Amino acid sequence: MGVMNPILKNRLCKLPAGTVIVGKWHKQAYKIVKPLGNGANGAVYLAESKKGLVAIKVSDSSTTITSEVNVLKRFSKVQGAALGPSLLDMDDWWDQKINRTIPFYVMEYIKGEDFFSFIRKRGKEWLVILVLQLLSALEQLHEEGWVFGDLKPENVLVAGNPPTIRLLDVGGTTLQGRAVKEFTEFYDRGYWGLGSRKADPAYDLFAVAMMMIHACYPTKFERKENGRKQLFTMIQADATLRKYEHVLMKAIDGSYVRAMDMKRELVAAIHHDVPRAGIKQSPSRKQHHKKKRSGMIETAFIVVTLLCMYALYLYGQIL
Amino acid sequence: MRKGTLRQILLITDGCSNHGEDPIAMAALAKEQGITVNVIGVLDQDVMDEHGLREVEGIATAGGGISQVVYAKQLSQTVQMVTRKAMTQTLQGVVNRELKQILGSNISMEDLPPEKRGEVMEIVDELGETVELEVLILIDTSGSMKTKLPTVKEALFDLSLSLNARMGDNLFSVFVFPGKQEDVEKILDWTPKLEALSSVFPKLTSGGLTPTGPALRQAISHFQKKRSLRSLIGRDESYFEESSM
Numbered sequence: 001m002g003v004m005n006p007i008l009k010n011r012l013c014k015l016p017a018g019t020v021i022v023g024k025w026h027k028q029a030y031k032i033v034k035p036l037g038n039g040a041n042g043a044v045y046l047a048e049s050k051k052g053l054v055a056i057k058v059s060d061s062s063t064t065i066t067s068e069v070n071v072l073k074r075f076s077k078v079q080g081a082a083l084g085p086s087l088l089d090m091d092d093w094w095d096q097k098i099n100r101t102i103p104f105y106v107m108e109y110i111k112g113e114d115f116f117s118f119i120r121k122r123g124k125e126w127l128v129i130l131v132l133q134l135l136s137a138l139e140q141l142h143e144e145g146w147v148f149g150d151l152k153p154e155n156v157l158v159a160g161n162p163p164t165i166r167l168l169d170v171g172g173t174t175l176q177g178r179a180v181k182e183f184t185e186f187y188d189r190g191y192w193g194l195g196s197r198k199a200d201p202a203y204d205l206f207a208v209a210m211m212m213i214h215a216c217y218p219t220k221f222e223r224k225e226n227g228r229k230q231l232f233t234m235i236q237a238d239a240t241l242r243k244y245e246h247v248l249m250k251a252i253d254g255s256y257v258r259a260m261d262m263k264r265e266l267v268a269a270i271h272h273d274v275p276r277a278g279i280k281q282s283p284s285r286k287q288h289h290k291k292k293r294s295g296m297i298e299t300a301f302i303v304v305t306l307l308c309m310y311a312l313y314l315y316g317q318i319l
Numbered sequence: 320m321r322k323g324t325l326r327q328i329l330l331i332t333d334g335c336s337n338h339g340e341d342p343i344a345m346a347a348l349a350k351e352q353g354i355t356v357n358v359i360g361v362l363d364q365d366v367m368d369e370h371g372l373r374e375v376e377g378i379a380t381a382g383g384g385i386s387q388v389v390y391a392k393q394l395s396q397t398v399q400m401v402t403r404k405a406m407t408q409t410l411q412g413v414v415n416r417e418l419k420q421i422l423g424s425n426i427s428m429e430d431l432p433p434e435k436r437g438e439v440m441e442i443v444d445e446l447g448e449t450v451e452l453e454v455l456i457l458i459d460t461s462g463s464m465k466t467k468l469p470t471v472k473e474a475l476f477d478l479s480l481s482l483n484a485r486m487g488d489n490l491f492s493v494f495v496f497p498g499k500q501e502d503v504e505k506i507l508d509w510t511p512k513l514e515a516l517s518s519v520f521p522k523l524t525s526g527g528l529t530p531t532g533p534a535l536r537q538a539i540s541h542f543q544k545k546r547s548l549r550s551l552i553g554r555d556e557s558y559f560e561e562s563s564m
Contacts, residue, residue: 025432026433062429062436063411063428063440066433066437066439067440067444069433069437070440070441073437090434091433092429092433101429178448178484178486179482180484185395190480190481190484197480197484198484
């Protein structure tokens with residue numbers, strides 16, 4: 001956790017199961033079941049309520065809670081999107097144990113698996129599919145004038161059947177044109193020396209590229225002298241990533257203005273349609289193969305046509 | 320609403336002061352003049368000694384700012400986060416004072432029902448994005464801090480990256496202590512470009528004394544100098560404290 005009073009921090013991160021949180025304003029009660037995770041500015045718990053299971057976020061700062069609630073409210077206006085969890089309540093809890101008011105908000109509990117464990121369990125072919133879904137969600141968010149900001153695998157959940165991605169933790173969500181509110185170094189283009197921290201769609205797309213790289217290199221690595229070169233080398237050295245080299249490098253360089261453009265080119269790369277710079281090994285052989293086969297079809301077509309014409313000619317002669 | 324300027328001192332140190340005035344008193348002085356003091360304690364091993372820890376917290380509390388103790392490795396993330404958080408805190412204070420004026424009673428954002436807080440927060444966010452910011456960075460170069468200076472430099476570049484992404488203007492100045500001849504030495508005067516630091520940083524040498532108090536005092540007066548210069552050319556800007564909004 002971030003900058004926080006140590007006693008309060010300890011309390012917020014370790015609320016025991018069974019603790020009942022009652023809101024001062026709306027009088028709703030929530031019984032803690034188990035922790036779901038710790039963010040930079042608070043902790044999230046699974047809790048029981050009258051309406052069933054919910055997720056509840058507690059923080060030391062009313063500022064954090066209020067900002068995040070503001071974003072969740074905006075999200076709820078974006079129709080049909082799998083953007084964030086829906087907001088259910090916001091209130092203050094007087095914690096007798098430490099004699100302090102703890103602000104909190106309550107949201108829909110999304111039962112799912114985090115991005116990386118899902119891929120580990122279900123297979124690498126899911127990576128690009130989930131990324132395509134992610135890009136669609138980001139496109140919607142960007143259309144509304146926002147940037148997600150703190151995009152990382154921990155904040156992307158895969159839920160339901162068919163598996164669908166959901167975005168969690170809106171702490172970094174920022175209006176376009178402003179400074180990104182919260183980020184994680186590894187997924188931040190500023191850290192890699194590849195751009196500013198001003199919120200624009202390309203900021204999120206850089207993080208998407210980093211998620212794909214990290215999925216293929218599970219051990220976290222640090223930035224070296226030349227970030228771009230380092231990432232490029234890693235992409236080339238991995239069979240899965242090499243296939244999307246062109247798309248990944250464009251995302252890393254911030255060349256995509258829209259998530260949709262990246263999605264389109266990623267789809268094309270899946271089908272080997274994109275002319276790729278750099279090394280061409282096994283994929284190019286496959287392309288060649290395809291060409292050969294289509295050539296044979298062409299030949300067969302011409303032969304059949306000629307035969308038909310000859311048959312017509314003979315028919316005409318007989319008559 | 321007229322936009323004011325936020326003034327912050329960011330102190331980066333790894334231990335106790337041992338020379339000159341009490342740094343906690345100097346931090347209190349800064350606060351009285353509308354300057355927030357934030358402190359980042361840089362850890363060497365697992366723990367910072369009790370005395371050092373208390374001083375780090377004491378300075379930040381007296382200076383109305385935020386303190387955080389971290390390993391050198393986490394410095395970049397921390398420096399930008401502490402600065403941003405302290406800005407929000409100060410601005411929230413300003414907005415709370417405004418609320419008090421409007422509503423008369425002793426009311427703050429926390430006293431408003433949750434539904435009403437959203438709009439107040441949007442104002443705080445908006446101010447945080449657009450307000451002018453002056454940060455004076457005060458770096459302890461004594462003793463074991465010497466080995467951490469490359470990391471400090473990196474953290475400062477990262478800070479300028481975060482702050483320059485805002486719409487509002489920034490001015491940075493950097494002081495180190497102890498200086499070559501005096502207690503404290505200015506290595507970078509007010510500039511919007513913290514990157515200018517590159518050339519001066521490698522030349523630093525570390526001394527034995529740790530005059531944190533005197534360094535803070537000089538930092539405060541560096542803000543004053545700037546202000547008096549501005550009033551000379553007739554574009555004085557008032558503090559937030561002086562009802563600038």
